[in-house]
Amino acid sequence: MTVSRRCRRLLPGMAALLSLWTLSTAAQPPAVAEMLVGTGGVTGLYYPVGGAICHLLNGLQDKGRPPCHVVPSDGSLANIAALRAGSIDYALVQNDWQRLALAGEGRLSAAGPFADLRAVMSLHAESVTILARPDAEIAGLADLKGKRVNAGPPGSALRLLAEAVLAPLGKLPAADLAGLPPDEALSALCDGQVDAVVLAVGHPNGAVQSAVTTCAAVPVGLTAEERTRILADSPDLVATRIPAGTYPGVTEEVQTVGLVATLVTRADVPDNAVQTVVSALLARFDAFQGEHPALAGLKRADLPGLGRAAPLHPGAEQAYRAAGLLP
Numbered sequence: 001m002t003v004s005r006r007c008r009r010l011l012p013g014m015a016a017l018l019s020l021w022t023l024s025t026a027a028q029p030p031a032v033a034e035m036l037v038g039t040g041g042v043t044g045l046y047y048p049v050g051g052a053i054c055h056l057l058n059g060l061q062d063k064g065r066p067p068c069h070v071v072p073s074d075g076s077l078a079n080i081a082a083l084r085a086g087s088i089d090y091a092l093v094q095n096d097w098q099r100l101a102l103a104g105e106g107r108l109s110a111a112g113p114f115a116d117l118r119a120v121m122s123l124h125a126e127s128v129t130i131l132a133r134p135d136a137e138i139a140g141l142a143d144l145k146g147k148r149v150n151a152g153p154p155g156s157a158l159r160l161l162a163e164a165v166l167a168p169l170g171k172l173p174a175a176d177l178a179g180l181p182p183d184e185a186l187s188a189l190c191d192g193q194v195d196a197v198v199l200a201v202g203h204p205n206g207a208v209q210s211a212v213t214t215c216a217a218v219p220v221g222l223t224a225e226e227r228t229r230i231l232a233d234s235p236d237l238v239a240t241r242i243p244a245g246t247y248p249g250v251t252e253e254v255q256t257v258g259l260v261a262t263l264v265t266r267a268d269v270p271d272n273a274v275q276t277v278v279s280a281l282l283a284r285f286d287a288f289q290g291e292h293p294a295l296a297g298l299k300r301a302d303l304p305g306l307g308r309a310a311p312l313h314p315g316a317e318q319a320y321r322a323a324g325l326l327p
Helices: 005-017 046-058 076-085 095-103 157-169 182-190 206-215 224-233 271-283 285-289 314-322
Strands: 035-038 068-071 090-094 117-132 196-201 218-220 238-242 254-266
Touching: 035 046, 035 076, 046 068, 046 090, 046 254, 046 271, 046 285, 076 090, 076 095, 076 117, 076 254, 090 095, 090 117, 095 117, 095 254, 117 157, 117 206, 117 238, 117 271, 117 314, 157 196, 157 224, 182 196, 182 206, 196 206, 206 218, 224 238, 224 254, 271 285, 271 314
Parallel strands: 035 068, 035 090
Antiparallel strands: 090 254, 117 196, 117 218, 117 254, 238 254
């Protein structure tokens, strides 16, 4: 039996992708170069966003360009491990993980700096979304003081993010910060067990939609002053918004902050390959925005650098410069 290039490429990084990727035991087709994009769980947002990238690239009339395939995964951390191992050449990661990987800090300190990490494109925002019960009398961040707020499990990425956003309130007692994971937190909100929950999601989001329609949960925005202070203290965060009309009853834009989903690669991926990817997405940018509601708010000017920590890959840099997005 001939083992395809896909199998050969996945073997070195199997530890990173064991829970993500199942190799077929059937005979494989002849070796063909592929573009593998690490994404996320099939019920999350990274998977369809990666699918949107591949759909557009695979629709090009370019016989010499390798086919693009999405690889489901456990998210940013697994994608970075697989990218570093060479199992995949492209990955979707949150911009804070991009910074931690590049520097070899936090949960990635054991692996050391990922000096060959390169940025390709900044994509959709993953907004910090505060949902409150309609009867909890929470109209702004200050109203969360003394309320039952679910900010995610202690030590989780969500809890750290929530604490950064809640920092203007001062240190909240542990009793005010429930530790439920997001799926349980929304049920607790609708059941009246908590007054508000803090999430980090791209919009529109099915779970948020369910909470808004099931128990009339209300998104709580941040003031300009609060956003300025939070952004000054948390360099990974950027200003984001939930557009008016995204959910029933949300008639005004909700101002908040958030992280950025980014497409990354390695320095050893050929310049012409990365340039082709970026140029193709720029050439069909309107179609790309239409592939998924989360991509509708993308701005061309933000693609090269919004929330970016790693250096741009030279191929991406060439494509952006040709499109007038870089000097």
